[in-house]
Amino acid sequence: MKKMKIVITCEHGGNKIPKEYMPIFKPYEILLSSHRGYDIGAFDLAGFLYKEVGHYFFHSTVSRLLIELNRSLRHPNLFSAITKSLDLKTKNTIKEKYYHPYLQSIEQTISGLVEDHSFVLHISVHSFTPSLDGKVRNTDIGILYDPKQANEKKFSHLFKEKLRSTSDFKVRLNYPYLGIADGLPTRLRKKFGGSDYIGIELEVNQKYLYRGSDRRIEIQNVIARACSDALSVFKI
Numbered sequence: 428m429k430k431m432k433i434v435i436t437c438e439h440g441g442n443k444i445p446k447e448y449m450p451i452f453k454p455y456e457i458l459l460s461s462h463r464g465y466d467i468g469a470f471d472l473a474g475f476l477y478k479e480v481g482h483y484f485f486h487s488t489v490s491r492l493l494i495e496l497n498r499s500l501r502h503p504n505l506f507s508a509i510t511k512s513l514d515l516k517t518k519n520t521i522k523e524k525y526y527h528p529y530l531q532s533i534e535q536t537i538s539g540l541v542e543d544h545s546f547v548l549h550i551s552v553h554s555f556t557p558s559l560d561g562k563v564r565n566t567d568i569g570i571l572y573d574p575k576q577a578n579e580k581k582f583s584h585l586f587k588e589k590l591r592s593t594s595d596f597k598v599r600l601n602y603p604y605l606g607i608a609d610g611l612p613t614r615l616r617k618k619f620g621g622s623d624y625i626g627i628e629l630e631v632n633q634k635y636l637y638r639g640s641d642r643r644i645e646i647q648n649v650i651a652r653a654c655s656d657a658l659s660v661f662k663i
Contacts, residue, residue, distance in 0.1 A: 429546040429663060435481040436533060437552045438496040438611060440470035441488025445524075448493060448510075455492070455509060462556040464490045468636020472647055473552035476629075479651035480658060481550075485533050487525070494521050496529055497551070497610045530611070537615065541623045546663050548582065549626045550654070551611055554633045555603055564603045567596040568650065569630035571606035573616060579606075579625045582661050586627070589653035596649060603630060 442464035444452045458464055470486060477484040487496055492507040499505070506518060513521075537547050557564055570586055572579040583600055590598045607613060612626025635646045 429544055431658070431663070432483070432540050432545045432547050433481045433658070434483045434485070434533070434537065434540075434547055434549045435473050435477040435552065436484075436549065436611065437466070437469050437473035437486040438529075439466035439491050439553060440473065440486040441465050442490040442492075443488050444490055444493060448521075451509065451513075452490075452492070459490055459492060462554075462633060464492055466552075466554040467633045468631070468638075468643065469552050469554045471643075472554070472631060472636060472650070475647045476550065476552060476651055476654065480655050483536055485529065485536075487529050489525050494526050496526060497553075499609050499614060500526075502609050530614075533611070534615070534618065537619060537624060541619060547619070547624045548658075549612060549615060549624065551626065551628045552631075553628060554631050554636050557632055557634045559603075564632065565597070566599040566602055567632045567635065567646075568598045569602045569604070569628075570598065570600050571604055571608075571612075571628035571630060572601065572625075573607050573613075574601075575607075576616065576621045576625060578621055578663060579627065582625060582657060583627060585657040585661055586653060589656040590649065593653055593656075594645075594649045596646065604628075 442459045452459060473486060492509055495505050540547050555564060568590060570583045572583040574580055587598050587600060590596065606628060612628055615624060615626050631646065635642050
């Protein structure tokens with residue numbers, strides 16, 4: 428039987444801008460501090476989840492407005508509206524410094540685990556703004572997965588069941604985004620296949636993750652406990 432290893436990642440853990448690009452972002456300080464600049468609270472949640480159930484943890488605190496780590500190289504929004512007009516040489520430098528090293532470190536770790544006959548469960552941790560374009564997002568916790576992948580579907584439903592049985596948080600599958608959209612788990616699924624790897628994206632409403640939220644610690648504990656409970660009964 429394969430050993431299971433849990434890889435936790437957080438692609439949008441911060442809103443830092445490297446020193447050499449700070450002049451470009453000077454007019455956008457407010458934007459950097461918003462949900463457009465990073466996934467508010469996701470880094471703390473990912474770190475807590477890693478401490479409770481994880482084996483490996485990868486994170487970036489460079490703002491998604493510099494380069495979007497959860498998009499493929501060919502995606503039109505790999506670079507933001509702020510960086511899209513930069514010259515090709517500068518864009519390539521950003522890729523080489525911040526995009527490729529992050530993704531390669533994750534891929535190399537998973538490759539090593541697969542070669543060692545491990546089964547990898549990857550949880551990519553994100554947060555979402557409570558409303559977007561005037562529309563309220565009607566959930567607290569979203570679990571994104573590929574419905575065509577049997578093991579992903581099985582684990583996601585288990586995870587949802589454990590969350591709903593231990594809390595009053597609203598939980599939905601493949602909401603507020605689809606699990607098959609362009610992103611890191613989609614890339615890794617294609618590379619490793621469902622017999623060695625499953626990739627889940629965890630999306631949590633930012634209204635619970637602000638440092639001042641009176642339910643921030645609660646939701647972290649609920650998610651970690653439900654994940655642990657789901658893992659305890661999940662069979663490959």
